[in-house]
Amino acid sequence: MAKKKTVKKARRRLFILGFSSIFVIVAMTFTIGKYWVEIFDKYQEKKSLDKELIHLKEKEEELKVDANKLQNPDYVARYAREKYLYSKDGEYILQIPEE
16 A cells, blocks of 8 residues: 555656646747747848948938038039029020920
8 A cells, every 4th residue: 555655656746747847848948939039030120220221321421422512612503503493694594304
């Protein structure tokens, strides 16, 4: 009879240990999976932000060039005549439609 009690206790311990082990493994797998998803999302966000950074640096260079050009009064006058159809005294503006 004592042998049956020890066998039952051993089985109970094995059951509890097995259940606990499975629970820990599932919890760890879930946590690791969650972190992998977060890492993947951050990686995708980094790629997107890197592309945006490159685009913004190109835009910055273009704006710096435009700012330097706008320091020249001749360029400003020519730009205003072309873009906003301003004219000098005695000058006529003829607009030709684009095809």
